[in-house]
Every structure is written in structure tokens, then in C-alpha cells.
Amino acid sequence: MPDKLYDVAIIGCGPAGLQAAIHAASKKSKVIVFGKARKSGLYKAHIANYCCYEKVVLGKEILEVGRKQAETFDAIFLEEDIVRTRKENDLFSLNTESGENFTSRTLILSMGVARNKLRVKGEKELVGRGVSYCVDCDANFYRGLEVAVVGNESAAATGAMTLLSFAKTVYLICRKLMVTDMLYKDLRSSRVKVIEDTWVKEIIGTNEVEGVFLKNGETVKVDGIFVELGAKGALELAANLGVIFDAESFSFIETNKKQETNIPGLYAAGDISGKPWQIAKAVGEGCVAGINASEYAKKLASS
Amino acid sequence: MGQGVLDIDDNNFESEILKADKPALLDFWAPWCGPCKAIAPVMDELQETYGDSIIFARCNVDNSPNAPAQYGIRAIPTIILFQNGNVVDQVVGAVPKSHIEGLVKKVL
Numbered sequence: 001m002p003d004k005l006y007d008v009a010i011i012g013c014g015p016a017g018l019q020a021a022i023h024a025a026s027k028k029s030k031v032i033v034f035g036k037a038r039k040s041g042l043y044k045a046h047i048a049n050y051c052c053y054e055k056v057v058l059g060k061e062i063l064e065v066g067r068k069q070a071e072t073f074d075a076i077f078l079e080e081d082i083v084r085t086r087k088e089n090d091l092f093s094l095n096t097e098s099g100e101n102f103t104s105r106t107l108i109l110s111m112g113v114a115r116n117k118l119r120v121k122g123e124k125e126l127v128g129r130g131v132s133y134c135v136d137c138d139a140n141f142y143r144g145l146e147v148a149v150v151g152n153e154s155a156a157a158t159g160a161m162t163l164l165s166f167a168k169t170v171y172l173i174c175r176k177l178m179v180t181d182m183l184y185k186d187l188r189s190s191r192v193k194v195i196e197d198t199w200v201k202e203i204i205g206t207n208e209v210e211g212v213f214l215k216n217g218e219t220v221k222v223d224g225i226f227v228e229l230g231a232k233g234a235l236e237l238a239a240n241l242g243v244i245f246d247a248e249s250f251s252f253i254e255t256n257k258k259q260e261t262n263i264p265g266l267y268a269a270g271d272i273s274g275k276p277w278q279i280a281k282a283v284g285e286g287c288v289a290g291i292n293a294s295e296y297a298k299k300l301a302s303s
Numbered sequence: 304m305g306q307g308v309l310d311i312d313d314n315n316f317e318s319e320i321l322k323a324d325k326p327a328l329l330d331f332w333a334p335w336c337g338p339c340k341a342i343a344p345v346m347d348e349l350q351e352t353y354g355d356s357i358i359f360a361r362c363n364v365d366n367s368p369n370a371p372a373q374y375g376i377r378a379i380p381t382i383i384l385f386q387n388g389n390v391v392d393q394v395v396g397a398v399p400k401s402h403i404e405g406l407v408k409k410v411l
Contacts, residue, residue: 248401250341
């Protein structure tokens with residue numbers, strides 16, 4: 001029996017994840033929640049359309065209260081991004097940005113949706129010609145070449161380290177690194193060349209990427225640039241589990257009314273399962289996912 | 304109905320795609336690639352609809368490096384539409400179904 005086995009693991013600590021945690025933990029399931037509150041779309045929002053809150057409330061406050069509520073039911077919170085998921089036999093295996101491994105009987109995906117494009121000149125034109133959005137997919141095409149990763153968080157930092165096994169030189173371009181101390185230490189002691197306090201202004205190249213022009217005036221010659229903003233999203237974390245996405249945008253995970261995906265034990269709730277992107281919908285779906293995941297985990301544990 | 308999505312490798316790429324008597328939509332993918340898995344069902348669906356007029360195929364870049372290298376592929380999934388041995392158009396990444404269908408309609 002693994003020592004870090006949970007009944008319900010939740011990725012994302014926005015309103016969907018928190019409500020799921022509250023319901024699952026109150027049903028005595030062993031619950032762990034991964035993610036960083038400031039990453040929730042709610043964090044900086046002012047909420048005026050949420051039932052029973054008459055005055056405008058700050059999203060940040062709602063998130064803090066929700067976490068405390070979940071913690072009173074013994075849910076555990078870990079302020080780390082998940083960088084890899086796998087399903088082995090009946091259990092989900094999760095790797096954090098610090099390299100720890102956790103196992104859970106069920107998994108609720110509630111990490112929301114985030115933009116992944118840089119929106120700079122040259123980006124759209126050179127997609128597939130040196131511009132990539134997926135280190136895990138495309139690292140192999142850059143054996144012996146020079147590459148840059150752009151991003152401030154776990155996806156960029158872990159992506160840059162993955163690329164070290166393939167590329168000759170790896171640059172990490174970031175404004176300011178926002179990763180766990182452990183990941184920061186690993187990155188700094190690696191061969192990744194970190195270029196801080198700047199950002200990509202333009203991707204240069206005619207038929208393929210030749211380099212990046214930075215806001216600090218510097219030009220870095222590279223054969224490829226990997227755009228890895230924020231934490232890993234649904235496509236990176238869930239698609240390898242075989243989850244079905246909406247065919248029209250590949251942004252949303254398909255669920256039924258029980259918030260179940262097509263993979264047994266895997267649930268999705270909140271923005272990640274489609275519009276409207278509202279706190280009320282997220283909370284409702286989180287509740288449903290939390291209750292159903294908890295029941296599923298109990299059945300699995302007793303089988 | 305066609306014959307399902309055809310598996311292409313470096314050995315049959317020329318005969319099945321370049322020298323095919325019909326246009327061919329070839330999806331370059333790999334088993335470790337999440338977005339590739341996400342679009343696989345879309346290719347299956349489109350094959351069911353348009354499989355009579357167009358060849359739907361996939362090439363695992365892990366096992367067959369030559370074909371992708373020949374077309375300068377540096378990101379997967381990349382879907383290339385071939386007709387008479389030439390590239391008509393291509394898309395990169397997990398693009399919407401309607402976008403892939405748009406490619407198909409170019410050669411119908």
C-alpha cells in the first residue's frame with residue numbers, strides 16, 4: 001500500500017476544487033488539494049452575482065474561507081502544481097513540481113482554463129516551425145539543437161529541465177520565477193540558462209524559428225521556442241489519461257451530470273468542463289464531483 | 304465507409320500516401336503526446352463521414368522518423384493534407400474538429 005494514498009485528489013483550488021474538497025472530506029474521504037489560490041480566476045475578481053452574497057465580495061476572501069472550511073473537514077492542501085498524471089491499475093498517480101509522488105483512488109480536475117499563447121509577432125506564423133506549446137510532445141525534435149522556454153511557472157521550469165535531455169542548450173526566459181523552493185533549486189543547479197527580468201517581444205524567423213527578440217533588447221539565437229505559460233493545463237495533464245475533450249475547441253473536458261469523464265474515477269468540474277465561467281456553476285459542479293468521487297473511492301476501497 | 308484510419312510508417316508512406324489515387328489526410332502523432340490522443344477520436348469521426356473520398360491515416364513519429372523529417376515536422380500533432388503527392392495544406396496542434404473538416408473540404 002503506498003504511503004501517500006488518498007481517496008480523492010483534486011487539482012486546482014478555485015471554487016470548484018474547494019467545494020469538491022468540502023463535500024468529499026465531509027464524507028470522511030481522505031482528500032488532498034493541489035494548486036495555488038492566486039492562480040484561480042476568482043482570486044482577483046470582485047463578485048457581485050453570486051447567490052446569497054448581497055454585497056460585492058473579493059474572490060480572494062471567498063477562496064481563503066473555502067480553504068479553511070475544507071481544512072476543518074481534514075482536507076490537506078499542497079501549494080504545488082501537478083506536472084504529470086498517470087493511471088496505473090485503478091489508481092491515479094500524480095507528480096508535483098517538487099518531484100513528490102501521490103496516489104489517489106479518484107481524481108477531480110478543477111484547474112480551470114488559462115491562456116497559453118504569447119500573442120507576439122512571429123508566434124502564429126511559426127507554429128510547428130519551431131514554436132511549440134508542448135515540451136513533452138516535441139522535445140524529441142530538438143535533439144542537439146538550441147531552444148528557449150518562455151514562462152514563469154512550473155510548466156516552464158520543468159519543461160526546461162526535460163529539454164536538457166534532448167537539446168544542446170536550453171534557455172529559460174522569464175519575468176520572475178514563481179515555483180516551489182525545491183524546483184527553483186533543481187533548476188538553478190541544472191544546465192538551464194535562466195534569463196530573468198525580461199520577456200519575449202518577437203519570435204524571429206522566415207520559414208522556421210531563428211531566434212527570439214527580448215524586451216531587454218537582447219536577441220537569443222534558438223532553433224525552437226516552447227511557450228509554457230503557467231501550470232500544465234487540461235490537455236497536458238488529462239489527454240494522456242485518455243479523456244475526451246470537446247471536439248470544437250479541445251479546451252473543455254466532456255462530463256456527464258455526475259461530473260464523470262469517460263475515464264472511471266476521473267471527474268472534472270468548473271471552468272474546465274465548459275462555459276459559463278461563473279463561480280456559481282463551479283461551486284455546483286464541485287459539489288457533485290466531490291460527492292460522487294467520494295462514493296466511488298469508498299466502493300473501490302472495499303472491493 | 305472506408306477502411307478505418309490507416310497506419311502509415313516509413314515503408315508504406317510513399318505507396319499509401321504520396322502515390323495514392325485519392326487525397327490523404329495524414330496525422331503525425333506519438334504515444335507520449337497528450338494532444339495527439341485528444342484529436343485521435345476526431346480523426347476517427349471524420350473518417351466515418353468522409354472515408355469514401357479521402358484516405359485518413361496516422362504516422363507514429365517515434366517508429367517512423369523519415370516521413371516527418373522529410374516534411375520538417377517539429378511539433379505534433381501535425382496533420383498534413385496530401386493530393387497527388389503534394390502538400391495541399393497542414394495544421395499543427397489540437398485544432399478544432401471544424402478546422403480539420405475545413406481541410407477535408409478543400410479536396411472534396
